[in-house]
Amino acid sequence: MRVDVTSAFDLTGKVALVTGGAHGIGFALGEALSLAGAKIAFNASSERSVTKGLKNYQDAGIAALGYACDITDEVAVAEMVDTITKELGTIDILVNNAGIISRLPMLEMPAADFKRVVDVDLSAQFIVAKAVLPGMMAKNAGKIINICSMMSELGRETVAGYAAAKGGLKMLTKNICAEFGSANIQCNGIGPGYIATQQTEPLRARQKDGTRHPFDAFILSKTPARRWGTTEDLQGPTVFLASAAADFINGHILYVDGGILASFGNMPGYK
Numbered sequence: 001m002r003v004d005v006t007s008a009f010d011l012t013g014k015v016a017l018v019t020g021g022a023h024g025i026g027f028a029l030g031e032a033l034s035l036a037g038a039k040i041a042f043n044a045s046s047e048r049s050v051t052k053g054l055k056n057y058q059d060a061g062i063a064a065l066g067y068a069c070d071i072t073d074e075v076a077v078a079e080m081v082d083t084i085t086k087e088l089g090t091i092d093i094l095v096n097n098a099g100i101i102s103r104l105p106m107l108e109m110p111a112a113d114f115k116r117v118v119d120v121d122l123s124a125q126f127i128v129a130k131a132v133l134p135g136m137m138a139k140n141a142g143k144i145i146n147i148c149s150m151m152s153e154l155g156r157e158t159v160a161g162y163a164a165a166k167g168g169l170k171m172l173t174k175n176i177c178a179e180f181g182s183a184n185i186q187c188n189g190i191g192p193g194y195i196a197t198q199q200t201e202p203l204r205a206r207q208k209d210g211t212r213h214p215f216d217a218f219i220l221s222k223t224p225a226r227r228w229g230t231t232e233d234l235q236g237p238t239v240f241l242a243s244a245a246a247d248f249i250n251g252h253i254l255y256v257d258g259g260i261l262a263s264f265g266n267m268p269g270y271k
């Protein structure tokens with residue numbers, strides 16, 4: 001049977017929830033899913049951020065609905081999902097995007113820091129997925145996309161909690177695949193490379209002497225594309241994984257990284 005490739009990417013009639021969707025990567029993914037036809041519900045950690053996010057969607061001509069809750073709060077998440085279901089319908093697509101990072105040498109990192117990052121970047125993704133799965137099971141269809149990271153595969157100095165969480169998120173993705181694939185629910189991950197957002201601003205910041213943070217040159221040297229990624233680079237891959245075109249893809253982490261994971265870098269001086 002020939003696949004109608006034009007309609008395979010159409011998300012018309014679908015309800016998508018994007019956590020952390022007020023700005024940054026989450027906003028870009030909500031925008032993309034909306035452009036593919038989905039109705040957008042986005043989450044943010046506060047009403048203030050929801051208000052900012054609503055303006056961002058409005059400026060983009062998108063009629064999104066915003067819901068404030070701390071995604072580590074299981075009761076609040078259940079209430080948010082219930083409200084979205086009543087106002088928009090059963091959630092068909094979940095993008096588990098919200099996340100934080102703490103950058104400190106491990107010996108200086110309080111255990112509370114480590115725990116909070118794991119709580120938000122891993123445990124909360126479990127909480128939100130667990131809240132939306134019953135609705136997906138009732139429809140015998142659903143898409144969960146977990147936003148992973150280079151740190152789902154690699155470590156680096158100062159990000160112990162973040163790497164532990166994102167590594168765990170890769171395995172949670174595979175576990176949801178294993179446990180719910182028979183209910184026609186596909187759970188995959190997107191692993192962005194280094195993307196120019198608020199979260200990575202400190203790694204690109206101008207120094208007192210006018211040069212950029214040394215990390216900027218480091219990342220450009222490690223990225224075969226020789227550039228930082230943009231949030232737009234993540235839009236097509238997300239629509240793809242949220243669509244019927246990816247119905248037989250499950251438990252996969254799609255790295256959108258300009259080639260970082262494929263290369264351990266070139267000799268100094270090589271372009």
Ligand code: NAP
Nearest residue numbers: 020024025044045049070071097098099192194195197199
């Ligand atoms: P960002 O600009 O810092 O945005 C993070 C979002 O998460 C914010 O919207 C924030 O909500 C939300 N959030 C944080 N804690 C929350 C909580 N407890 N409850 C609800 N929402 C919460 O980061 P970003 O660069 O867009 O990154 C988004 C995702 O991509 C994160 O999971 C990050 O780890 C991942 N990622 C980023 C990169 C990169 O290079 N930027 C690369 C790979 C993966 P508020 O708006 O309310 O603050």
Ligand code: GCO
Nearest residue numbers: 149150151159192193194200
């Ligand atoms: C860092 C960065 C990275 C990116 C991203 C890379 O401090 O190394 O913040 O962790 O956010 O996760 O994929």
